Amino acid sequence: MSALVKGILQLTDHDDAALRGDLGPGHQLAMRIVVRVAEVMQAPRLRSITGAHIDSCLYHGTAGLDFARRLADDGATVSVPTTLNVSSLDLLHPELYRGDAETATSSRLLMAQYERMGCRPTWTCAPYQLADRPGFGDHVAWAESNAIVFANSVLGARTHRYGDFIDIAAAIVGQVPDAGLHTDEARLGQILVDVTGIPERVRELDVFYPVLGLVIGAEVGTRIPVIVGLPPTASEDQLKAIGSAGASSGSLAMFHAVGCTPEAATFDEAFGGRSPARELTVTMADIRRARDQLTTTSDAPLGVVSLGTPHYSVAQLGRLVERLAGRRVHPDVRVYVSTGRDVLAEVDQRGWGGALAEAGVQIVTDTCTYITPVMAEVQGAAITDSAKWAYYAPANLGLDVVFGSVDDCVESAVAGRIVRDETTWADG
């Protein structure tokens, strides 16, 4: 380990024993990583967590696999309940996979290492949609950017912006640096985002939220925004779209929405009684500009519809079932919806699975359509209701993308061409 200024970090006897290797070499490596990150974060101590969510199970190459295998081979196991993010494979619909066999083998091997270490094979980027999600004030170590924002902002659970390697290291030692978003101070709002100038009609629409998230992420960087003007009825799915988009265009890890999120009952609570460092007024022109940035084509034929980034919730799938009732997807278009296997089990229990299949919808679980080749060869552009998918798909998949509302996506799927309701975006 390289020489670093130790700073102010105080370790307990138990931590020191783990660092010495008394709990085995796998645990020792995990502790060394947690301690190095604690030093970077200038944490005074480590603190215990009640759960973890692991992003490292998605295959990005040999380094990630070498790391997981080293931990598992060295006997490390998680010490807190730990869920797993999406992987590169859909284990429930393996016939969809169109990638090379070698990547599939390595991906499956990587997934197996995390199961060996005792993680729950949930394979979802939306762990907040699982039955046993963390509650207000719980400290957790979550990776996956959209999940981090949701945990902090909507659940009021506390996680710093963790990434690969520290997620599993924290799960193994059951501790994280007591710093960053685990502390009261770091959770206070810094930048005021005023959306009261947006027509109320628009503020009710699902499609407004991802675009707002995109605007916020690009403007605030790593700062914590406080949104004023969202309706108190804003749904979890709407708030999830803000976080997912804001962590794509920027480094959003937490936001407050006054009257909506649990640490922002009032403006003063959100800012901790201080004044905003900056004020940002969002206009319809900003929203239309951000929406346009998500669209790379205006006249391409439609090939595919992709929904469910982050993984669709039961409520979102329910609305899709309603909108497709008695209708069928156009034969030239393929529709994919990504979701978690736990949500799919619930959907099947409600009898929606058959209706969706009959309408021409392909469900994808355990992974996502933009991180692994599961979509059939696409002729033409894609339409999506996800700002995150629209943001990353052009580079990841080499596709032209159109961003629209879920209604635009459904109407396009049925019509077999791109249909967008432009009145959605009017000033009035």
Next chain:
Amino acid sequence: MAELEVERTLVAGAATGPALVLDEPLSFWGGLEAETGRITDAHHPQMGESITGTVLVMAVGRGSSSASSVLAEAIRLGTAPTAMVMREPDEIIVLGAIAAEELYGLTMPIVLVSAETMAGITTGESVTIVDR
């Protein structure tokens, strides 16, 4: 430029290389191809440029938490920057360097500098980071 004036060391080590000052933060996941070291983010102004062997100057981190894995893989493959210079600590980036060091003994130093120091670095000039 002679030796870089460092405020804080996040990953210790020595490095020299030509600076590449990013106009905007880059998300390594979805924005960097580890096999080639090229920027692939269509939204990034320096799309297509290679970060391999540079002293990469990026004020803050951005985007997906998978960035750590992509960086570790780039370090393993030898396509990563030779060092990174940042304004604010970013644990997700640091973790990529830590993992590569733990697994392969390959060090990519990461240091923090002041806003003034950062503003004084221009793309192409040689930057040296001294191991302290």
